[in-house]
Amino acid sequence: xxxxKNITKRxxxxxxxxxxxxxxxxxxxxxxxGPNGAGKSTLLSIVSRLxxxxxxxxxxxxxxxxxxxxxxxxxxxxxxxxDNQIMSRLTVEDLVAFGRYPHSKGRLTEADRGxxxxxxxxxxxxxxxxxxxxELSGGQRQRAFIAMVLCQDTEYILLDExxxxxxxxxxxxxxxxxxxxxxxxGKTIVLVLHDINFASCYxxxxxxxxxxxxxxxxxxxxxxxxDVIRDVYGVEAQVMExxxxxxxxxxx
Amino acid sequence: xxxxxxxxxxxxxxxxxxxxxxxLFVGVSxxxxxxxxxxxxxxxxxxxxxxxxxxxxxxxxxxxxMAVSGLLLQMLVRNRFVEPSTAGTAESAIFGMMMVSLxxxxxxxxxxxxxxxxxxxxxxxxxxxxLRQVPLRSPLxxxxxxxxxxxxxxAMTEFIAFRQDLIQSVRGWETGDFSAILLGRYxxxxxxxxxxxxxxxAADRFTVAGMGRDxxxxxxxxxxxxMALGLVIVSMTTAAVIATCGMIPFLGLIVPNVVSLxxxxxxxxxxxxxxxMGAGLVLxxxxxxxxxxxxxxxPIGTMMGVIGSALxxxxxxxRNGHAG
Numbered sequence: 120x121x122x123x124k125n126i127t128k129r130x131x132x133x134x135x136x137x138x139x140x141x142x143x144x145x146x147x148x149x150x151x152x153g154p155n156g157a158g159k160s161t162l163l164s165i166v167s168r169l170x171x172x173x174x175x176x177x178x179x180x181x182x183x184x185x186x187x188x189x190x191x192x193x194x195x196x197x198x199x200x201x202d203n204q205i206m207s208r209l210t211v212e213d214l215v216a217f218g219r220y221p222h223s224k225g226r227l228t229e230a231d232r233g234x235x236x237x238x239x240x241x242x243x244x245x246x247x248x249x250x251x252x253x254e255l256s257g258g259q260r261q262r263a264f265i266a267m268v269l270c271q272d273t274e275y276i277l278l279d280e281x282x283x284x285x286x287x288x289x290x291x292x293x294x295x296x297x298x299x300x301x302x303x304x305g306k307t308i309v310l311v312l313h314d315i316n317f318a319s320c321y322x323x324x325x326x327x328x329x330x331x332x333x334x335x336x337x338x339x340x341x342x343x344x345x346d347v348i349r350d351v352y353g354v355e356a357q358v359m360e361x362x363x364x365x366x367x368x369x370x371x
Numbered sequence: 372x373x374x375x376x377x378x379x380x381x382x383x384x385x386x387x388x389x390x391x392x393x394x395l396f397v398g399v400s401x402x403x404x405x406x407x408x409x410x411x412x413x414x415x416x417x418x419x420x421x422x423x424x425x426x427x428x429x430x431x432x433x434x435x436x437m438a439v440s441g442l443l444l445q446m447l448v449r450n451r452f453v454e455p456s457t458a459g460t461a462e463s464a465i466f467g468m469m470m471v472s473l474x475x476x477x478x479x480x481x482x483x484x485x486x487x488x489x490x491x492x493x494x495x496x497x498x499x500x501x502l503r504q505v506p507l508r509s510p511l512x513x514x515x516x517x518x519x520x521x522x523x524x525x526a527m528t529e530f531i532a533f534r535q536d537l538i539q540s541v542r543g544w545e546t547g548d549f550s551a552i553l554l555g556r557y558x559x560x561x562x563x564x565x566x567x568x569x570x571x572x573a574a575d576r577f578t579v580a581g582m583g584r585d586x587x588x589x590x591x592x593x594x595x596x597x598m599a600l601g602l603v604i605v606s607m608t609t610a611a612v613i614a615t616c617g618m619i620p621f622l623g624l625i626v627p628n629v630v631s632l633x634x635x636x637x638x639x640x641x642x643x644x645x646x647x648m649g650a651g652l653v654l655x656x657x658x659x660x661x662x663x664x665x666x667x668x669x670p671i672g673t674m675m676g677v678i679g680s681a682l683x684x685x686x687x688x689x690r691n692g693h694a695g
Contacts, residue, residue, distance in 0.1 A: 169585050193591025200585050206449055206510075207581045207636040217579060221591040225575040225639070251635055271590075 120145050121166060121275065121307070126175035128161055128331075135161045137331035138175075143309065143324075145180075145274065148301050150318035151311045152342075153328035154352050159311045160201065160279050162328070166309075167198035167277050179275060193221035196275040197268045201283055201311075203260075205252060211263045212248040215239060218270030238270040241296055243289075257284035265293065269300065276300070279311045290314075294321045319343040320364045327351045343367055383647050387431075390654040394427040395419065397658055399666045421554045429549055429557040430657050431650040433612045433619065436563035438649025439570055439642060440605045441623020442630075446581035446638065447601045448499070451631075452514040454623030455491075455609040461618050462521035463494025464610045465544045466528045473535055480614060484559055487610035488603075494524060495602055546672035547612075547619040549657055559615050563608040567646060570604050574638035577601060581636060617672060621679025622649055628686050 121143040128136040136158040143149055151159045164170040166177050168184040177184045179196055197218075209217075215238050219231040227235075239245050242262045252260055261284045268276060281297075282290045297308045298321050312318045318325050318339070325342040327335040328351075335347050343365040348356040356369035396402055402423055406415040441454035448458070455461045467490030471483045478486075498517050505516060525545075532541045570577065579587045580597040587594040612619065626649045627641075634641045653671065656678060660669040 167589070169588055188591075189588060189593055190591035193589065198585070198589050203583070203586070205582050205586070206451065207446070207578065208631050209578070209582075209635060209637055213635070213637045217575075217582075217590060220575065220579060268589075 120178075120180060121309075122176075122178040123162075123166060124176045124178075126162065126165055126177065127173045128158070128165060128170070129173045135331055136165065136172075139328075139331070139333055141326065141333055141336075143307065145307050146301065146305050147323035148297055148308045148310065148321055149324045149326065150322040151309065151326050151328060152313075152315055152318050152351070153334075157328040158331040159328050163198070163277050163279050163309065163311055164200065167196060168192065169198060169200070190221060193271070193273075195273055196277065197271040197273040198277040199264055199268045199279065199281065201280040203264055208251045208253055210249055210251055211244055211255070211266075212239065214252060214263055215244070215248075215266045215270050218267040218272075221271060234270050234272055238266040241269065242266040243292070258286060258289055261285060262289065262293075269296075273306075275307045275309065277309045280313060281310060282312065282314065282317065290317070297321065315343065315348070316366050319366065339365055380643060380647075383644070383651075387647055387651045387654065390651060390658070391427050391431060394430065394654055394658055395423045397661050398423060422552075425554045425557050426549050426552045426657075427654070429552045429560055429616060430653050432557075432560035432564050433547075433549075433616055434622065434650040434653030435646035436560070436567050436608045436649075437612055437619050437622045438626040438645045438652075439567045440608045442627035442638070442642065442645045443570055443577060443601045443605050444495075444623065445627055446577050446636070447598055447605075448502070448513060449581060449583065450510055450513040451628060452511060452624065453517055454621075454627075455605060456521065456618060456620050457514040457624070458517040459494040459498040459520040459524060460491045460605060460609050461613060462524040462528070464488070464491040464606070464613045465541060465618070466490050466494070466524055467610070468544050468614060469528050469532055469537055469541055472537055472540055473531065480559060484562075484607075484610050484614045487614060488607045491606035491610050492602060494520070495606060544613050544617050546670050547617040547675065548670035548672060549616050550668050550670070552616060557615055559611045563611040566604045566608050566611075570601075571639075571642050573597070573600060574642055578636065578638045581638075617670075619653060619671060619675050621675055621683055622652065625679055625682045625686065626652060629682075 123139060123141040126136055126139045127134065139162060151163065153159050161170065165172045182192065184192060216227060216235050219227060219234060223231045239248055242265060244262060244266055247255065247259060252263065255263065265281055281293060285293060294317055300306050301308050322339060325336065325339055326333055327342060327347065334351060335342055343358055345356055345358055348354065348367055354369050356367045359366050359368060400418045402415050402418050444453050444455065444458055445451055464487040467487035468483060471478050471486050498520050501516055501520065502513060505512065507513060528541060532538045576592055576597045579590055579592050580594055584594045627645050630641050630644045630648060634644055656674040657671050660671055660674040663669055
């Protein structure tokens with residue numbers, strides 16, 4: 120369980136995250152949605168100890184993220200931020216293999232190799248495994264980063280806008296993969312998503328933020344409603360139901 | 372481009388070995404197999420053991436160490452265009468050497484190197500601190516900042532050196548030259564070889580650090596510790612090389628870039644290549660410098676400057692599309 124208590128983050132007097140308390144039970148897909156500047160990415164970075172908080176605490180399975188050794192946390196929680204500017208010329212396979220670093224410390228075992236092969240296969244990267252990252256398209260690179268994080272095989276997987284740069288086909292495949300990872304392997308996947316319909320169709324739970332605060336949370340049928348969408352984004356939306364899934368139309 | 376198979380590493384080692392043997396037999400004094408086993412064996416053996424062998428070893432050790440230092444700095448700063456002489460490291464080390472000559476001229480060479488290392492560390496730290504304050508709109512801004520910082524430090528060094536009549540020593544540290552290497556005057560370089568070994572042991576950590584702080588943190592690596600370890604290795608290596616034979620420009624820039632193009636940046640695989648190619652390039656430049664105006668010599672700093680700047684321009688233009 121991820122337990123967020125009273126997290127506040129201030130940058131030079133500007134409050135970006137404003138006293139957020141949130142408790143995310145283990146297992147399932149959780150989506151963080153909200154307008155630009157709502158503090159979603161900042162919150163995700165604080166939970167994953169990439170950013171220090173101004174005040175508050177984050178506990179992951181009872182471990183305080185600010186005091187737990189980094190290598191211990193790295194076996195329990197993984198994070199991928201959205202702007203990964205890696206200038207290193209690594210092959211896709213090398214990058215994915217580094218996902219095993221917290222477990223293997225660089226000495227890959229047979230089990231590690233199995234994880235690497237599986238991650239490459241799941242993300243459709245086998246034909247690209249020997250290519251250097253700087254020779255790939257943005258979408259292929261994004262898939263390689265996600266393969267690295269999945270290869271880390273942690274209980275909690277935090278991803279900031281994982282659908283960035285992906286075409287429709289790969290975006291759908293990616294969301295299905297997250298769903299499957301949560302259902303078959305019991306992982307907890309926390310996503311920051313901009314597309315509320317992907318959030319609606321694939322999440323067990325949606326957390327909506329605005330102005331640094333959590334304003335709504337609950338299952339998709341509670342969050343994907345015209346009232347909540349108006350409150351969170353300030354736009355008028357129609358919500359349609361199709362085969363049990365709720366789709367918001369806000370294009371007009 | 373696929374990485375080359377590992378089998379070529381022994382081949383490259385053999386090539387460097389041949390260069391090293393050649394280096395042993397190039398020079399004014401007659402050291403040939405005939406001389407060693409025939410005519411005047413004592414004198415030839417003496418020259419070989421006291422001058423040629425130390426010189427060749429120094430070339431290999433310094434070349435490998437400086438090339439690896441460049442690679443380390445590039446990973447830590449995450450910029451392809453930095454090396455000890457474009458990051459304020461070398462200039463600060465020279466400042467340290469000069470201050471020791473001025474204030475404690477009796478200090479043994481190890482002490483000099485220690486002071487130079489500390490200065491190099493402080494200078495590189497200052498470089499990184501400036502980088503944090505400057506908006507980096509282009510990857511080329513980073514080495515420009517380093518070159519400017521180096522210029523300021525060099526100005527300070529030369530101002531003091533000029534007043535204290537130390538300009539000649541300063542020039543010696545600024546221009547790499549192996550002609551004065553003798554037995555007993557190069558052993559400091561074994562320390563930089565050991566530091567290169569440490570860098571190899573921590574290669575995975577440096578590769579991860581090269582992916583940035585966030586990725587490193589995610590993988591459970593203490594980015595600050597890796598950064599500190601890398602900077603200490605680079606500073607000590609640079610100081611050891613400058614104290615022994617003077618600065619070799621461009622080496623740390625060209626070799627890691629060429630190796631990166633062919634082998635990529637996974638340091639466990641690329642570091643042996645960088646070390647090997649560094650040693651090879653320095654050996655080749657030194658041999659060329661000894662042959663061009665035989666029986667006189669062109670210092671390696673000058674040779675590297677000519678060959679290195681041409682190669683560097685080529686790399687810049689070639690990489691321009693996806694530099695960074």
